[in-house]
Amino acid sequence: MTISNIQRRRFDSLIIGAGGGGLRAALQLAEADASVAVVSKVFPTRSHTVAAQGGMNAALANVLPDNWHWHMFDTVKGSDYLGDQDAIEYMCRAAPKVVYELEHFGVPFSRLDNGRIYQRPFGGQSQNFGGEQAARTCAAADRTGHAILHSLYQQNIRAKTHFFDEYFAVDLLKDDDGNILGAFVFDIHTGEELIIEAKTTLLATGGAGQLFRTTTNALINTGDGMGMALRAGIPLQDMEFFQFHPTGIAGRGMLITEGARGEGGYLVNVNGERFMERYAPKAKDLASRDVVSRAIETEVREGRGCGPDKDHVMLKLDHLGVDVIQKRLPGIRQTCITFLGMDPAEEPVPVYPTAHYTMGGIPTDRHGQVVIPVKDTPEEAVTGLYAAGECACVSVHGANRLGGNSLLDILVFGRAAANHIIDYLKENHYHRPLNEKSVEKAYQRLHRWDDTGEGESVEKIRSDLKRVMEKNCGVFRTQDVLDNGIKEVSALHEKLKHARIKDHSAMFNTARVEALELENLMDVALATVYSASARTESRGAHSRVDFQERDDMNWMRHTLYSLEGRKLDYKPVRTKPMTVATFPPKARVY
Amino acid sequence: MRFRIYRYSPEKDQKPFMQDYELNNIVPGMMLLDALLLLKEQDPTLAFRRSCREGVCGSDGMNINGTNGLACITPLSELKEPVEVRPMPRLPVIRDLIVDMDSFYKQYRDVKPYLIVKDPLPEVELQQTPEQRDKLDGLYECILCGCCSTACPSFWWNPDKFLGPAALLQAARFIEDSRDQATEERLDALDDPFKLFRCHTIMNCIQVCPKDLNPTKAIGNIKKIMVKKSL
Numbered sequence: 178m179t180i181s182n183i184q185r186r187r188f189d190s191l192i193i194g195a196g197g198g199g200l201r202a203a204l205q206l207a208e209a210d211a212s213v214a215v216v217s218k219v220f221p222t223r224s225h226t227v228a229a230q231g232g233m234n235a236a237l238a239n240v241l242p243d244n245w246h247w248h249m250f251d252t253v254k255g256s257d258y259l260g261d262q263d264a265i266e267y268m269c270r271a272a273p274k275v276v277y278e279l280e281h282f283g284v285p286f287s288r289l290d291n292g293r294i295y296q297r298p299f300g301g302q303s304q305n306f307g308g309e310q311a312a313r314t315c316a317a318a319d320r321t322g323h324a325i326l327h328s329l330y331q332q333n334i335r336a337k338t339h340f341f342d343e344y345f346a347v348d349l350l351k352d353d354d355g356n357i358l359g360a361f362v363f364d365i366h367t368g369e370e371l372i373i374e375a376k377t378t379l380l381a382t383g384g385a386g387q388l389f390r391t392t393t394n395a396l397i398n399t400g401d402g403m404g405m406a407l408r409a410g411i412p413l414q415d416m417e418f419f420q421f422h423p424t425g426i427a428g429r430g431m432l433i434t435e436g437a438r439g440e441g442g443y444l445v446n447v448n449g450e451r452f453m454e455r456y457a458p459k460a461k462d463l464a465s466r467d468v469v470s471r472a473i474e475t476e477v478r479e480g481r482g483c484g485p486d487k488d489h490v491m492l493k494l495d496h497l498g499v500d501v502i503q504k505r506l507p508g509i510r511q512t513c514i515t516f517l518g519m520d521p522a523e524e525p526v527p528v529y530p531t532a533h534y535t536m537g538g539i540p541t542d543r544h545g546q547v548v549i550p551v552k553d554t555p556e557e558a559v560t561g562l563y564a565a566g567e568c569a570c571v572s573v574h575g576a577n578r579l580g581g582n583s584l585l586d587i588l589v590f591g592r593a594a595a596n597h598i599i600d601y602l603k604e605n606h607y608h609r610p611l612n613e614k615s616v617e618k619a620y621q622r623l624h625r626w627d628d629t630g631e632g633e634s635v636e637k638i639r640s641d642l643k644r645v646m647e648k649n650c651g652v653f654r655t656q657d658v659l660d661n662g663i664k665e666v667s668a669l670h671e672k673l674k675h676a677r678i679k680d681h682s683a684m685f686n687t688a689r690v691e692a693l694e695l696e697n698l699m700d701v702a703l704a705t706v707y708s709a710s711a712r713t714e715s716r717g718a719h720s721r722v723d724f725q726e727r728d729d730m731n732w733m734r735h736t737l738y739s740l741e742g743r744k745l746d747y748k749p750v751r752t753k754p755m756t757v758a759t760f761p762p763k764a765r766v767y
Numbered sequence: 768m769r770f771r772i773y774r775y776s777p778e779k780d781q782k783p784f785m786q787d788y789e790l791n792n793i794v795p796g797m798m799l800l801d802a803l804l805l806l807k808e809q810d811p812t813l814a815f816r817r818s819c820r821e822g823v824c825g826s827d828g829m830n831i832n833g834t835n836g837l838a839c840i841t842p843l844s845e846l847k848e849p850v851e852v853r854p855m856p857r858l859p860v861i862r863d864l865i866v867d868m869d870s871f872y873k874q875y876r877d878v879k880p881y882l883i884v885k886d887p888l889p890e891v892e893l894q895q896t897p898e899q900r901d902k903l904d905g906l907y908e909c910i911l912c913g914c915c916s917t918a919c920p921s922f923w924w925n926p927d928k929f930l931g932p933a934a935l936l937q938a939a940r941f942i943e944d945s946r947d948q949a950t951e952e953r954l955d956a957l958d959d960p961f962k963l964f965r966c967h968t969i970m971n972c973i974q975v976c977p978k979d980l981n982p983t984k985a986i987g988n989i990k991k992i993m994v995k996k997s998l
C-alpha cells in the first residue's frame with residue numbers, strides 16, 4: 178500500500194464527530210443542500226452526548242420569570258469572568274430558539290400542565306442578576322442527552338446526511354499556507370484508509386474526560402480532535418480548567434445529575450449536617466460546581482467524610498418520595514440500583530467530585546471558526562477549519578461551566594458553525610489542491626503502530642497517565658504537585674514513543690484505535706499540566722492552595738498552549754458583549 | 768473466575784472457536800464489561816465494542832450465558848461459571864464479539880424514525896400535555912443495542928421482511944406521539960403480512976431488553992390502532 182492508491186472522496190464539508198455538536202451542524206448543512214460527510218468512530222447514537230442527564234439551559238420562563246440577560250449574567254459569573262462576553266451573549270440570546278427547534282425535531286421534553294416544556298432549577302442560576310433561584314434547565318426526565326442525540330440523528334436520517342460510521346480520524350490535512358483541506362481517516366471495520374477532501378472541516382470530537390482515573394466520561398472521550406488540532410499547529414486554550422462534578426458515584430464515577438439537587442436533593446456529611454449552608458449560604462447545594470466540589474473535598478479532608486474510609490459525602494434524595502424520583506430522575510435511580518444495589522428513594526447516595534468536563538479546547542470565535550494568534554493579531558481565522566462542542570473553547574464556560582450550558586453550547590455553536598460554513602461555501606467553489614506531504618505525515622503516524630517487537634504497553638502507560646493526572650491535577654493544586662505532574666506526564670510521553678501494540682491485524686483492530694487515542698490523550702495531558710502550572714491564581718475550577726485569590730490584574734486572560742516547544746502564550750478575555758454592557762469582574766459569592 | 772469467549776478473526780481463523788480465560792482480580796460489584804477490559808489487558812487482540820460503561824450508549828450488546836444483554840450492566844456475581852460470552856446471534860460477525868449491525872439499522876431507518884409535522888411550525892414549542900407525553904415513556908428510551916431483535920425468532924426467520932422489535936418500538940414511538948402528523952402513512956406502511964404481523968408474541972424481546980422496554984406491548988398497540996382504524 179502506498180499513498181497514491183489510497184481512496185479519495187470529496188465533500189463540500191466534513192464533520193468529524195457525531196455527538197450533539199456534529200449532528201446539529203450536519204443537519205443545518207444538509208438542509209442547505211451542501212454535500213456533507215460525518216465521520217464518527219462510533220455509531221452516532223453511541224456518542225457521549227447520549228449520557229447527558231439533567232438538561233439544557235434556555236430562558237424560556239416556562240416555570241419562573243426569566244430572560245436571556247439574566248442567563249448571560251449567571252454564565253459570566255459562573256465562568257469566574259474568564260468567559261468571552263460576546264460569545265456568551267450570543268449563546269444566551271440564541272438558547273430559546275435552539276430549544277424550540279429541538280422540540281420541533283421531535284425531542285420528547287418533559288411537560289408542564291399547560292403543555293409547555295418542563296424546566297428545572299440547576300446550579301448557578303438566578304433571577305434578576307444574582308437574586309432568587311431560577312428554573313432554566315429544559316429537561317426530558319433525566320435522559321435529556323439521549324433524547325436530543327437520538328432526535329438529531331433521526332432528523333439527519335430524514336435529511337439523508339452521509340455518514341461514515343466507525344471511521345477513525347487520524348489527522349487533519351493542511352497545505353503549506355496553513356489552510357485545512359480535510360482529514361486522513363480509516364475504516365475501523367476493514368482498516369482501509371481514506372482521504373476525505375473538504376472545503377471546510379468541523380471538529381466536533383467531544384471532551385477528554387479519560388485523562389482521569391475516576392470520570393463520568395465514556396471510554397471514547399480521549400480528546401482526539403484536540404490532539405489533531407495540536408499536531409496541525411493550533412494551540413489549545415485554557416486547558417488548566419477541568420471541571421470536577423460534585424456528585425459522581427463515589428469510587429465508580431457514574432454521574433448523578435445536578436438535577437437531583439435541582440429537584441430538592443441535598444448533601445450531608447458524616448454528622449448529617451447540610452454543610453453547603455456554610456460554604457454558600459444563599460444558593461446552598463445549587464452553588465456553582467467548582468464551589469460545591471471544593472466544599473466536598475474540604476469536608477473529607479477535615480475528617481467529616483462518610484463511610485469506613487471517610488472518603489465521600491452523601492446525597493440525600495429519599496425525602497423527595499418515590500413518585501418524584503421515578504418521574505423526574507428515573508435514569509439515575511436505575512444507575513444506583515445497578516451499580517450500588519440501592520434505591521435512592523430509600524437511602525442516600527455516596528458521592529465524590531469526579532472528572533467531568535473539559536472547559537478548555539480548540540480556540541474559536543462565535544461563528545465556530547478556529548482562531549489562532551498570528552504576529553500581532555491574537556485571533557486570526559484558520560481557513561477551512563471550524564470547531565464546536567466540548568472539543569472547542571469559544572469560550573462560553575471560561576474557568577467553570579454551569580450545568581446545563583454544555584448541551585446548549587454544542588447546539589448553539591454547532592448550528593452557528595454550519596451557518597458560517599454555508600456562507601463560506603457560497604464564496605469558495607473549489608477544493609484547494611491536496612497536499613501530499615501532509616497525507617504522508619498522517620500515514621506515518623498511523624503506520625508507526627505497525628512496528629513489531631518488544632516495547633512499552635499502551636494499557637500500562639494509559640493507566641499510569643490517568644493515575645498521574647488524578648494525583649497531580651485534581652480539585653486542589655499547588656506548584657510542587659503541578660510541576661511534578663509535568664515531570665511525570667513528560668516521562669510517560671517519552672515512553673509512549675517506544676510503545677508497541679501486539680495486534681497488527683487490519684479488521685476491527687481496537688488495540689490500534691486505543692493506541693492512537695492514547696497519543697491524543699497524552700498531548701492533551703501535557704497541555705493541561707503545563708497550562709495549570711503556569712497559572713498562579715485561583716479562578717473557577719483551577720484552585721491553587723498556594724495562590725488562593727483570583728488575580729484579575731495579571732490573569733484575566735486566556736492561556737494558549739502549543740505543541741511545538743510546549744510553549745505558553747496568552748490572549749485577552751473578550752469582555753465586550755455584542756450589544757449590552759460589560760459585566761465587570763466581582764467577587765463571586767453564592 | 769472462568770470465562771469462555773467466542774473468538775473469530777477473519778484474517779487468521781478458518782472458523783470461530785471458544786477461548787478460555789481466567790481472571791483472579793475480581794472485586795465485588797464488578798460488571799462483565801470490567802472483566803472484559805481486564806481480559807483485554809491480558810490479550811489485546813480480544814475485540815468488542817464499548818463506550819459509556821453505564822448502559823446508555825448501547826455499544827456492548829452480547830450474548831451472555833445464552834441470553835442477550837449489555838456487558839456493562841451485567842454483574843459478574845449473577846453469572847454462572849464459566850461465563851460464556853458470544854456475539855449477538857444471527858448477525859454477521861465482523862470479529863470476536865463485534866457483529867455487523869447494518870441490517871438492524873436499516874430496519875430502523877425503514878420505519879421513518881423521525882417526527883413528521885406538516886402544519887407550519889409555531890415560533891415556540893408544539894404543545895403537549897403531560898398525559899400525551901407519558902405515552903412516549905417506555906418507547907423513546909431505546910438505545911438501539913440490538914439485544915431484542917437478535918433474540919427474536921421471527922427476526923431470525925424473516926430478517927429482510929419482518930422489521931423486528933426495535934424498529935417496531937420506534938414506529939410506535941412516533942405513532943403515539945401527539946405531535947406527529949403522519950400516523951396514517953405510518954400505519955399503512957406497516958400493513959403487510961410480514962413487517963409487523965410476523966410478531967408471534969414470543970416475548971423474547973421483553974426478557975432481554977436492558978432498558979426494561981416492552982416491544983411486544985408496543986407492537987400489540989400498533990395492531991390495536993390498525994384494527995380500530997379499519998372499523
Ligand SMILES: Cc1cc2nc3c(=O)[nH]c(=O)nc-3n(C[C@H](O)[C@H](O)[C@H](O)COP(=O)(O)OP(=O)(O)OC[C@H]3O[C@@H](n4cnc5c(N)ncnc54)[C@H](O)[C@@H]3O)c2cc1C
Binds near residue numbers: 219224233345394533
Ligand atoms: C454523564 C454526563 C452527563 C452530562 N449531563 C449534561 C447535562 O445534563 N447538561 C449539559 O448541558 N451537559 C451535560 N454534560 C456535558 C455534555 O453532555 C457534553 O459536553 C456534550 O454532550 C459534548 O457533546 P459533543 O457533541 O461536543 O461531543 P460528543 O457527544 O462527545 O461526541 C464526540 C463525537 O466525536 C467522535 N469522535 C471523537 N474522536 C474521533 C475520531 N478520532 N475519529 C472519528 N470520530 C471521533 C465520536 O465518535 C463522537 O461521535 C454531561 C456530560 C456527561 C459526561
Ligand code: SF4
Binds near residue numbers: 918970
Ligand atoms: S414478541 Fe414479537 S418481536 Fe418480541 S421476540 Fe417475540 S416475535 Fe419477536
Ligand code: SF4
Binds near residue numbers: 908
Ligand atoms: S428495545 Fe431494548 S433491547 Fe431493543 S434495541 Fe431498544 S434498548 Fe435494546
Ligand code: FES
Binds near residue numbers: 817820827838
Ligand atoms: S458501554 Fe454503553 S451500553 Fe454498555
